[in-house]
Amino acid sequence: MDFAFGPDDEELRHRARAWLTEHLTDGTPRPAGRAWERELGAGGWIGLGWSTARGTYGNRTASPTGQVVWAEEYARAGGPPRLGHMGEHLLAPTLLAHGDDAQCARFLPAVARGEEIWCQGYSEPGAGSDLAALRTTAVRADGGRTYRVSGQKVWTSHAHEADWCFLLARTTEGSRRHHGLSFLLVPMDQPGRIEVRPIRQLTGAAEFNEVFFDGAKARAEHLVGGEGAGWRVAMSLLARERGVATLALQTGFAAELGRVIRLAQRTGAAAEPVVRDRLVRQWADLQVMRWNALRTLGDAADPGAPSVAKLLWGSWHKRLGELAMQVRGAPAALGPDDWRAGRPYRLDALQHLFLFSRADTVYGGSDEIQRNLIAERVLGLPKEARP
Template identity: 80%
Template sequence: MDFAFGPEDEAFRHEARAWLAEHLAGDLPPVPGRAWERELGTGGWIGLGWSDARGTYGNRTATLGGQVVWAEEYARAHAPARLGHLGENLLGPTLLAHGDAAQRTRFLPAIARGEELWCQGYSEPGAGSDLAAVRTVAVRADGGGAYRISGQKTWTSHAHEADWCFVLARTTPGSRRHHGLSLLLVPMGQPGRIEVRPIRQLSGDADFNEVFFDGAEARAEHVVGGEGNGWRVALGLLARERGVSTLTQQIGFAAELARVIRLAVRTGAAEEPAVRDRLVRQWAELQTMRWHALRTLAGDDAPGAPNVAKLLWAGWHRRLGELAMQVRGAPAVLGPDDWHPDRPYRLDALQRLFLFSRADTIYGGSDEIQRGIIAERVLGLPKEARP
């Protein structure tokens, strides 16, 4: 396959680079937040991958090459981390594929303008990687009207900032596993019915949250794909989670790898044959992941491709964190020079890389779950016995 960028893509690159240079000018770059999301929305840069939207919702559209170009330029410009990723890259394409016209008209323009932020209500205690074990329930009052949702979600990124949450819940009483599930769009602003509790990490940060639903309402017309079809919609959404956003993720990986390589050269660690071999191997594996992602996005719908992709990048990123600590040597275990017990403990970039990447092989579907899916659904091996 030809992965080269064409003239149209290069023209798009010039436009993206110029826009980013203008809007990131100044002494201090914007910080992640609603103002920056609205700025991106005003420029039409949200929803480039909504290919069949044809600009209907206030966004630009771009070819796959154009989407990759934008991601590359965004990373190259050191632009802020995005808060709108879940709405743009997960919910948006899901509504285009499974939502109805009213849902698309209501939600997509607000996402494209950067005005509404989303979080994902999938994982639960006891139902993380095994998503079919969801126990959160949604009951429709008197067989009609709004749904009332009760249950708990966990590891929910941006829940404390989100306006909406797409929630996988059990809508058929007595159903088991992947049967009887529905995907509901739930407004987060329901005091007394939705509680968000930060999950504090050892670093002092709280990147994730627990979310408790106690009779939270979701309108009947906000069920995506129809009642009882949640498993099919959820799997489609997860496949998009490993779509173009994977390429964006890999650009971030490349920046982290470059930082580790620079440190290895500066400290002399790169002169050690074992370290040099690991650095080269990390670089080669990252290139392989890029070609794999591009081939998949270009139309190679090989069964299990998203699961293979998750296995590849999760293990790669965890090994990069380990390599970063090896390159740092003994100072890797030390805290900041200005540490004080009255201030939150702060890690540097490579320490955060090491600690956070330990979770890569767990969240988003653990390695064991991915291998099980590949074994059963791709290789046709006997299914594991389940209670």
């Protein structure tokens, strides 16, 4: 199979690399934030390929492989983590597939300009990987013009900065599992009705949040896909979560692996046969992941592709974190010098890699859940018994 990119892709790569060089290497730091999102939007780099028969809502026309080119160049240039990831890569494709014209026209241009930030309200206490067990409810109110959302979401990235939240809620009283769920767009600026509490992690950061909804309002016209169709919409979104973005993720992984290899060479650990073998395996497995992601790009007919991709990269990244600590040896347990000098304690890049990657096989659907999905949807094995 030919994994080469075409002439149009390479032209886009040249333009992307030139723009990123200008905007990321001028000596000005570019932290993740609203200003950077607006800069990306003004440059035309948000919403590549948002074109349908109903209209064009993004900034630039691009094929799936062109979108991969931009994502890879962004990761290769060391672009900061994206505050607008949820809106661009998850909400937008979902609205293009399941939303109506009014929803696309209202929300997508604002995302493409980098003006509105989104968070995702899926996981709940007791309903993380088992998403169908969620208990958040949405009840019709105001003569049917709105929904009132009540419940709790957890592990919600960027909730403390987001303008909007797309969430799953139970709209049919007494429904169970994936029945009676709906996909709603909820404004976050509702004091007294929405409370966001940061979750402090092992890394010392607070990238995730708990979100409490107490009768929060969502307009009826912001129901996506129809009442009771939330499970279908949510599964469509999760499949997109592991599409083009997975290839960009792998570009970042390659940079991390290169850092571990250089460290192994400096410390002499690369001379140890066991360590050398692990380094080679990590490199080879990363190539396989890339080829698999390219092979399945845009193949909506493969129901197992998203689960296979998640299994591959989650376990690979966790192993890389462990390998980084093995290569570093005992100094891996020490804090940075500036901490001992009385400055705030901060993990370095490899320590952060090790601690954060412990969660890679759990969040976004645990390995156990992914294996069940592959068994049931691809291999046709009997479904696991559920209460």
